[in-house]
Amino acid sequence: MPKGVLVDLTKCIGCRGCQVSCKQWNGLDAEVTTCEGSYENPPALKSNTYTKIRFVEGEENNKFFWGFIKTQCMHCKEPACVSACLVGSLKKSPEGPVTYDSGKCIGCRYCMLACPFSIPTFEWNKAFPLVKKCTFCADRISEGETPSCVKTCPSDALQFGEYDIILKEAENRINSNPNKYINYIYGKDEVGGTSWLYISGISFDKLGFKTQLSKEALPNLTWKSLVKIPYVVGGLAVVLSGLWFITKRKEEVNKLEKTHKSEG
Amino acid sequence: METITVMDNKKIPLFTFGTIILMFLAALGVISAIYRLVVGLGATTNLSDKVPWGLWIGMDLSLVALSGCGFTFAALVYIFNFKKYHLVLRRAILMGLLGYISFSIILFLEIGRSFRFWHPIVMWQHHSVLFEVTWCVMLYTTVLALEFCPILLERFKMSKLIKIIHAVTIPLVMAGIILSTLHQSSLGSLFLILPNKLHPLWYTSLLPYLFLFSAVMVGIAMVIFESFTSSKIFNIKLNSDIISGLVKFEVFVLSGYLIFKIIDIVNRGALPFVFTGGLESNMFLFEVIIGLIIPVVLLFMSMFKNSSTPIFVSSIMIIIGVITNRINVSIIGLMRQSNTVYFPSLIEFFITIGVIAGGLLAFRIIVKYFNVFHEVENSE
Amino acid sequence: MNNITRREFFKFTGGAIPAVIGLPSLLSAESTTTDYKIKYAKETTTICPFCAVGCGIIVHTEDGKVINTEGDSDHPINEGSLCSKGSAVYQIPNNARRLTKMLYRAPKSNVWEEKDLDWAISEVAKRIKAARDKSFIPVDPAGVTVNRTEAIASIGGAALNNEECYLITKLTRALGVVYFEHEARLCHSSTVAALGPSFGRGAMTNHWIDIKNSDCVFIIGSNPAENHPMAFKWIMKAKENGAKILVADPRFTRSASKSDIYVRLRPGTDIALIGGIINYCIKNKLYHEQYVKEYTNASFLVDPNFSFNDGLFGGYDSKKRAYDVTTWDYQKNEQGKPSVDVTLQSPQCVFQLMKKHYSRYTLNVVQKITGITKEKFEELAKAFCETGKSGKSGTILYAMGATQHTTATQYIRSYAILQLLLGNMGMPGGGINAMRGESNVQGSTDMALLFHLVPGYMSSPKAVDHPTLAKYLEKETPYTSFWSNKPKFFVSLLKAFWGDKATKANDFCYDYLPKIGSGYKGGGYSWIALFEAMYDGKIKGLINWGMNPAVSGPNSNLTLKGLENLDFLVDFSLWETETSSFWNRPGADPSSIKTEVFLFPAASSVEKEGSISNSGRWIQWRYKAIEPVGDAKSDLWYLNKLHKELKKLYKKDNKAVFPDPIVNLNWDYGDEPDVHLVAKEINGYTVADKIQLLNFTKLADDGSTACGNWIMSGFYPGPDKKDNKASQRNKEDKSNLGLYSGWAYAWPLNRRIIYNRCSADTNGKPWNNKKALVNWDSVSNQWVNNDIPDFGWKDAKTGNMVPPEKSAQAPYIMLPELHARFFVPKGATKEGPFPEHYEPFESPVKNLLSSQQINPVIKIWDADLDKRAQIDSKEFPIIATTYRLTEHWQAGPMTRNLPWLAELMPEMFVELSPALAKAKNINNGEWVKIVNLRGDCMARACITDRIQALNVDGKLTEVVALPWHFGFFGYVTGGPDNKNYAANQLTANVGDGNTMIPEYKVFLCDIRKT
Ligand SMILES: Nc1nc2c(c(=O)[nH]1)N[C@H]1C(S)=C(S)[C@@H](COP(=O)(O)OP(=O)(O)OC[C@H]3O[C@@H](n4cnc5c(=O)[nH]c(N)nc54)[C@H](O)[C@@H]3O)O[C@H]1N2
Ligand SMILES: Nc1nc2c(c(=O)[nH]1)N[C@H]1C(S)=C(S)[C@@H](COP(=O)(O)OP(=O)(O)OC[C@H]3O[C@@H](n4cnc5c(=O)[nH]c(N)nc54)[C@H](O)[C@@H]3O)O[C@H]1N2
Ligand code: SF4
Ligand code: SF4
């Protein structure tokens, strides 16, 4: 059964327990950072940072807000990264996680480009680099544990469970608290749906979410042209042979005519 | 039966001012490449998580497009039976082959785990466009090599083998055309997965067609360009018949492509972006004006005037235009969403330039020792 | 859309591809699955070493190495969760910066030398002995035996285990040390000074999980989302159940981001704000009338001579800066008990006096002082006063925003008054939750690592008041309240300290305890006095049990200079800190600093065993997961060794000064000290047959029992490890209120919510059936209890139930009146019986309420480095406040050395409003300098709408806020090397009138572009 995580932004207190516990569980090194006039750090996801909280200040309905937004791989239902990966290093597992087989990866980074959320990162500073991203703690999930970040979240802003139940929970929360939540579940339809879902009290665009993403699963877009291959191969083979045959015939006919003429 | 008259290419000098510079650049490339392999991508390129693909991919896309001359001319000669182009076929194939080899070298250095380059051969993931491209390129490079084989074999007088290859020429050519059609278009399909990332000036579901179309277009331009340069450098007689024929083709293809592109832009409602100013629209205008509109006009006019300079200039402009297009799609068009300004590092340039220099050197050496500029006569 | 599926594709390609696809999987040897890394690891439970929430952590070890740490899912408080700090605990044992060797710095040297532990300890013992013997004061000028030394000081302990704190208390007092302080002074000393006199005890009344039962959570003077993140688990639960979250803070904090109502107020003005709410509450009759009448001293009549005028209560002496408190008392009836007027109508009754006092806190005045708008004020007051309804409960969560002011005690007093008015005390979901700070600051305070107390909140012997044991007991024991048992607690403590040597004949060695005098410049021995004395060269040796005063103390320039005046500094720590390396600080010349420094590597919390007490008074056990790193040893080990060494020295030296308290110390815990022996001593036992006591009700005052800390008694009632109730892990919660009485052990007597008699009406019916802690079943005439009753409910001798009417007359058993106090009599709070607003020590404005500008009873220090900006200073017009970040811990060593946390908050910054930034032409992220008369500090500008200027009496007043976690030493320091980024370079050595807690939360400054 596919799993999912519900991120309820109305509950996140920005404590970044998730950020640290992710590093702890996954054995990721710290980065050397500087203060850029905000609490947010490190500046971006990196090969040693699978998740981070974005801090966003703004105003909605004349009320000041300070939003904390957890970011990590969304574990798309039909992941662009998986379809992009030419060696099958990335895979969508039936339990939900998009996993990575480091033994296969050739480091082409097409997955990074393909990801609509720009999630996968690369070990740029290594001679033999790998792609890195949130694993959905697949190792924990398969042991019946919750992902490290979810487990650590003090304010229950993160909830892990069966995708269907999680989705219902999201709908329930919105329906029973229409004043508290924006009536939208981010990730329900984005790029064909993601295993991680977000609900919020502040409009998603103000929080810097990519709100323009297509609803269609991205792999469809390339798949559409890939499925044409057999037709192209078959079609071209026929057409080319036909053409060749015709031109050949023409030439032979021409030759014959020439000889006929000279004979005649 | 064809007979081949070998022209006197032995006199082509290997060490000129130009070739020494090329050798230097190629050597610089080799050193850079070794450095790149030892220390990794981060230290040698300006690539980053936000800009995972850069100059090398842009160059790779361009190289494949430019090498489109191979299949274009094979098709012209063998399938459409435009015999006169047989004269430039060998060059087209050689340029194609060298293009694909350069492509592979850059790609080898481009991927993070270079020594796993063989993985796609055994690890299959047929949902990936890149997988398809990789296979097509591998196969097509083999095809090109086989097509080029006779030239090598000739020299070593291995006529039996030549015969065998000649026997399979047509199937080979057809395979080449099919593979090229697939991967030339698929290189465009690579970007279909980026509807939300690639700038609307370039993102279109027709990208594969545009890529294929422009590959044919630039293939022709390449041969024109090569004919002119070779004639200057190697002192070969320019075949005006061939050139004027190619110009007619090119005018046709160019205007077709231009119209195709315009209709697509208008259709998608992306026209406003063309004139908003800024990096993207400037680069788009550059690509279209320099690479398409001006050449169309010049070539069209040249059909009525007896002057070769505009033809030569146009061919250069078309080549620049297509390279710009590939760079626009793979770099410029992705800049806004990544929020980062990317400019290639010195090493990226060194390697790119080194590979191209190497290709040019190889071309020179091959034309010196093998019969590429052959002349074909009818024996009858 | 093209809907060709994978299968169709295969079909199309005739199955050729699938056949080949099998190949790759054969060829790629490496597999996808990573091993579950903790599959074969050993699990040990521990408690988070950071904040006083006390979250449970599981430590996974393999081959003696910590390989993973994560939340303990069974733990009822955190249910497996951990904040960023708790999640980073892994990096404490696994850290290259941890001290693994003893380091010694010779006088004037500029380097550390690695030394042998045994050598170092014996050297330290020699230094201590020499300093003590040279400075020992056996008798004071008045002829009282005082047996004290004022040349040695001891600080720290809140990061240590209870058993370690107990041994610190024991050894330090045996040495006669009176400059004896620790984090509690800087932290919640004002809490104890306010809550004690109001309710009888100084602790957090409820506990973390209980917050979920609240109808309204008022977060004022604290920021739990950042500093007690796990509190938010329960705040969120309350919110889900419909509770309102209110936040009053000068800054829009992470807590504020989750609030329903946020009010921005000027730092230092809570008394005005709460005064306004009290006024609003009384005026609009929103208080809980029955509660007020029955459970408080509202109806008590006050001395007719009691007066209040222009900010001063009657009896003020401006020379002494102190009050004569004789009129601050009740009228007494014939039995000597306070007279009452149950109608609350008498103008002399507490209620009417209070009403009159607060009638001055009008909306207009409150608005002008605090800078809160009228609308916001009313919104806030209305929302919180809702909880005055019977059955509703609201809680106040506060911490340093309240405690660290010159008016701090009265800040908290005003919270207490409000909570009593609304009937919120003793209620589930109510109470005053003084959120303790350090993981074991509750325990270290219980252990009285403070000059003025001995373990269990009993006064330290004072030379003036307590020359003999008899005098001590006479003065300190009230006739009513549970404190009437004090002699039992005190004598048992002396028995625990000096064992068989303590006999009735020798007053149980009462004279072995040092007696305190008036302290440095008459200002006592507390933190500020201690460092003023050190700066003055009076203190020769400092023993530091895990503090970093060079960063955490106020006026760090004075503090650092003070350290230079020491002969020796003994420091037990996990890291090299700003304190132990003060001689190597930016700008210092080591060759001119004579202080000898002994730096000992201490074991971290997962490298030792023992108990700690969280803010909710839960005593929890932590187990040892691994051996200490390198040469590190537990503090218990050091204390044991140091004692042994000192005893040896004192035994050997027949010229030693008063060696008795040391050589006779009852100290036998083994060579490798057994922490369970110490824990059992704390619990108490019978002297004759060494049987563990059930709890403190079994203590006696005749020397037949020994008990190291009476309030904790009951936590280790039997001889075996299984009897250790701190290690209980029973998760049953019949009440559904989250009491978890079978998990760990809460003092006193495992009561989870204190003053719980007040959760029910006089007939013993709970105000709210869903919030029943105790319940009188009138059918069976029985008390049916969810919690341990905090009142006389069962006759100890007969076992009969005590009817509710009786206990309703004594709901607050720790106070002599047995009722909670709106009015605090007899100067138990020095500023007066009712809280009154005064301006902070440094303020940009005049006090609008009276002509008393500042707290009339605070001590003004006058060393050359003690400087003060004028009112309305043109040079320093900006108010500054200091605060904490979730990701950093205190003075920094515990988090600035952990790369995962340093990464999140790498550098010192200052929060300022966009308007101020504009006026000063400051850009976001650039380095600026914050300056005042005492010092300056570099910080990156963090320009944010979370900070705004306040309209104070028509004048826009800017506020800047500085985190105080940075310094000059560590994996990160706060910025580029060789600078000091400690905010405390700016704060003043000035304290509250009762406990001298420093005013860290308000001072004046200017901010400059660099
Ligand atoms: N992450 C983390 N957690 C900690 C600590 C830590 O260092 N880091 N330290 C622990 C310790 S020892 C303690 S004591 C606690 C302290 O916990 P808190 O008291 O929550 O800590 P602070 O951030 O110092 O102060 C709280 C708030 O008081 C506000 N404030 C300042 N002045 C006033 C005022 O006059 N009135 C009001 N209403 N608010 C005011 C500040 O803006 C600040 O937001 O935290 C403990 N927990
Ligand atoms: N400006 C300003 N200053 C403040 C405050 C404020 O709000 N504003 N708050 C004040 C408050 S509330 C407090 S509590 C103080 C705290 O001030 P401190 O107690 O001085 O600060 P910490 O950073 O907690 O001290 C950490 C030290 O404890 C050591 N340690 C940790 N565990 C152990 C152990 O098991 N054994 C031993 N031996 N050492 C150990 C570490 O090595 C580290 O050196 O600061 C106060 N200072
Ligand atoms: S978010 Fe990106 S990396 Fe993650 S599954 Fe989706 S496409 Fe792949
Ligand atoms: S970088 Fe690795 S994982 Fe990503 S697409 Fe390429 S091979 Fe697949």
Ligand code: SF4
């Ligand atoms: S699911 Fe696991 S890997 Fe992903 S962000 Fe959470 S902790 Fe990190």
Ligand code: SF4
């Ligand atoms: S742990 Fe939870 S509350 Fe803390 S930042 Fe992460 S999501 Fe937010």
Ligand code: SF4
């Ligand atoms: S710091 Fe406090 S809230 Fe955070 S994990 Fe530790 S005890 Fe829990």
Ligand SMILES: [Mo]
């Ligand atoms: Mo504290």
